[in-house]
Amino acid sequence: MTCDDAAVLVHALADGELDASHAREVEAHAASCTACAAELAAAQDMKRALGASNLRFAAPASLRMRIEGAIPKPQPAANRRTLLKGFALGSAMSAIAASGIGFVVLREASDNRLMGDAISAHLRALQGEHLTDVLSTDQHTVKPWFNGKLDLAPPVPDLTAQGFTLIGGRLDFLDGKPVAALVYRRRAHVIDVFVGQELGSAPDAPDLSVMQGFNVLRWREGGLSVIAVSDLNRDELEDFAVKFRASERTAGTG
Numbered sequence: 001m002t003c004d005d006a007a008v009l010v011h012a013l014a015d016g017e018l019d020a021s022h023a024r025e026v027e028a029h030a031a032s033c034t035a036c037a038a039e040l041a042a043a044q045d046m047k048r049a050l051g052a053s054n055l056r057f058a059a060p061a062s063l064r065m066r067i068e069g070a071i072p073k074p075q076p077a078a079n080r081r082t083l084l085k086g087f088a089l090g091s092a093m094s095a096i097a098a099s100g101i102g103f104v105v106l107r108e109a110s111d112n113r114l115m116g117d118a119i120s121a122h123l124r125a126l127q128g129e130h131l132t133d134v135l136s137t138d139q140h141t142v143k144p145w146f147n148g149k150l151d152l153a154p155p156v157p158d159l160t161a162q163g164f165t166l167i168g169g170r171l172d173f174l175d176g177k178p179v180a181a182l183v184y185r186r187r188a189h190v191i192d193v194f195v196g197q198e199l200g201s202a203p204d205a206p207d208l209s210v211m212q213g214f215n216v217l218r219w220r221e222g223g224l225s226v227i228a229v230s231d232l233n234r235d236e237l238e239d240f241a242v243k244f245r246a247s248e249r250t251a252g253t254g
Helices: 003-014 018-032 034-052 059-069 080-127 139-145 234-253
Strands: 167-176 176-188 189-196 207-211 214-221 223-229
Touching: 003 018, 003 034, 003 080, 003 214, 018 034, 034 189, 059 223, 080 167, 080 176, 080 189, 080 207, 080 223, 139 167, 167 189, 176 214, 189 234, 214 234
Parallel strands: none
Antiparallel strands: 167 176, 176 189, 189 223, 207 214, 214 223
């Protein structure tokens, strides 16, 4: 195991997210590497500090008074006919609203499941030491590798000069569909970029969510759905998406 590999996994070890085999590998590496041992100790100290801290906040009495003052006062009881009319109208409006809400809830549940699949695929690749099927920093090697394996041509921009190094790609699956997984590195952080067709309700502009401690960006690019997953901080991951999209648009007009 290299220091780069260990740097990605020490925090997962501190959080108890590694299986026994990978945990032993990280611990064995840290035992022989001063830098990685220090990184692991810092992660474990942070875990203990967060567990011991009291993060609860007691709201002041003035807040309770403002909330009570904002609650509408009880209205006089209406007659039976007014109640029946109101009930009928309310039932109809509720049915209309419920149908719309049901659609939104189902769509959000599907999108959340898809993002969960992307995070699981990201973790499998990290913990299984199978980040790439094609290992190369050359976009002209990685992009053609997907020919014949997928019914799409994924964008594979070279962002090395912008601080995001392409290290390869692999074939993966999301929502039961084959997708291209492009792998970039920013310092010790790995960014998996999944590219496929009709992966949930991806917006046109990048939209960020936080799930299971990972930042997840989703957007549409050239008619394709893109999902980027990483433990990289929010600002840098959003900057990655901006540079990824700008590079593709420049290539498309060049």
